[in-house]
Amino acid sequence: MGVLVTRPAQQGAILVDMLNKAGIASLHFPVFDIQACEQLNTLPHKLAQMNSNDYVVMVSRNAVDYAYQTLLSTGFTWRADLQYFSVGQSSAERFCELTGLPITYPYAQQNSEGLLALTAMQTEYLAERQILLLRGNEGRPLFPEQIQQRGATLDIVQCYQRQAIPYIGAEQVSIWKRAGINTLVVTSGEILRYLLKFVPLEQHHWLKHCRFITISQRIALLARQQGWQHIFVSERPNNRALFSTLVAMKNNI
Numbered sequence: 531m532g533v534l535v536t537r538p539a540q541q542g543a544i545l546v547d548m549l550n551k552a553g554i555a556s557l558h559f560p561v562f563d564i565q566a567c568e569q570l571n572t573l574p575h576k577l578a579q580m581n582s583n584d585y586v587v588m589v590s591r592n593a594v595d596y597a598y599q600t601l602l603s604t605g606f607t608w609r610a611d612l613q614y615f616s617v618g619q620s621s622a623e624r625f626c627e628l629t630g631l632p633i634t635y636p637y638a639q640q641n642s643e644g645l646l647a648l649t650a651m652q653t654e655y656l657a658e659r660q661i662l663l664l665r666g667n668e669g670r671p672l673f674p675e676q677i678q679q680r681g682a683t684l685d686i687v688q689c690y691q692r693q694a695i696p697y698i699g700a701e702q703v704s705i706w707k708r709a710g711i712n713t714l715v716v717t718s719g720e721i722l723r724y725l726l727k728f729v730p731l732e733q734h735h736w737l738k739h740c741r742f743i744t745i746s747q748r749i750a751l752l753a754r755q756q757g758w759q760h761i762f763v764s765e766r767p768n769n770r771a772l773f774s775t776l777v778a779m780k781n782n783i
Contacts, residue, residue: 531555531780532710534740536721538562538692541591545715545769552773554780557709559702561724562692566596567667569688573597574606576685580660582611585682587645587673589617589665594624596689597664617645620768640767641746642673656682667691668720694724703733713741713779715772719752726756743775 533549533556535542542558549556577586588594594616601607608614614633616622618640622633636644645651661677663686678684714737716722729737734757742758744750745767753761762779764771 531713532706533557533713533715533743533776534559534706534711535715536561536725537715537717539564541769545772548769548773549776552777554776555710557706557711559706561695561721561728563695564592564666564690564692566600567688567691570596570600573600573664573687573689574604576662576687577601577606577609577612580609580612580662583613584660584662585613585615585650586662586664587615587617588621588625589663589669589673591621591624592666593664593689594621594628597687598625598628600689613650615645615648615650617641618767641748642670645673646676651677651680653680656680659683660685662687664689692720697728699728699730700733703729703736707736711740713743713776715743715776716749716753717745717767717772719749722749722752722756741779743772743779745772 531554533554535546535556535558537545538560542560546556546558608629608631610631614625614631616625616633616635619635619637622635625633634648634650636648638644639647649655656677660683663674663684665686665688667688674684674686716725725737738757741760741762742753743762743764744753745764747763750761750763762775764775
């Protein structure tokens with residue numbers, strides 16, 4: 531069993547280290563480089579303009595980290611009178627670790643749909659409510675669209691941007707095949723689309739016969755529509771859950 535982990539930056543490197551220590555041969559192939567966005571400079575002012583009990587929503591751990599670094603460098607602190615939300619557990623834990631402030635996330639369904647299902651996100655709680663969304667340069671439109679339809683005023687700060695890392699497709703695929711890669715870890719639709727463009731067409735048969743491990747039913751559906759058949763969804767969208775899924779898979783081979 532050989533695993534190709536496509537998670538960006540530190541999160542992907544940590545998962546690869548966990549897998550290799552467990553005896554599961556793994557390679558890290560981050561398809562995107564994560565960099566700070568200039569819009570971060572507007573964050574202190576936008577936070578200062580919010581009313582007490584307005585919402586700040588963070589879509590990822592990267593959003594938390596880049597926002598925190600910006601506020602720290604400007605001497606601005608997170609306001610204790612605002613309500614904080616994140617899409618997933620990893621982001622929430624990181625926010626609590628850095629700030630000590632409470633934050634809410636949808637434990638049972640850690641995605642935009644789960645966030646929108648929270649009581650605090652229903653129409654009766656959103657009238658005249660301002661929401662500040664901290665995210666990357668690309669994101670699903672579902673949450674922004676729905677939250678405005680429910681009566682909230684939405685502002686967005688792009689905290690980071692993904693930039694594709696230049697690789698030579700045929701060369702990389704040759705390396706993967708020699709390394710025995712037969713399992714892919716893909717954690718976003720953007721990464722899935724990148725792989726389909728990056729891998730030469732003559733290698734798509736091999737690519738789509740690899741086991742496909744992901745973090746949501748939405749991405750699993752995208753993979754199935756593209757021709758993958760052996761698809762597995764981890765219980766949670768974090769490294770611990772992905773690791774458990776891969777260990778269980780190895781034990782069942």
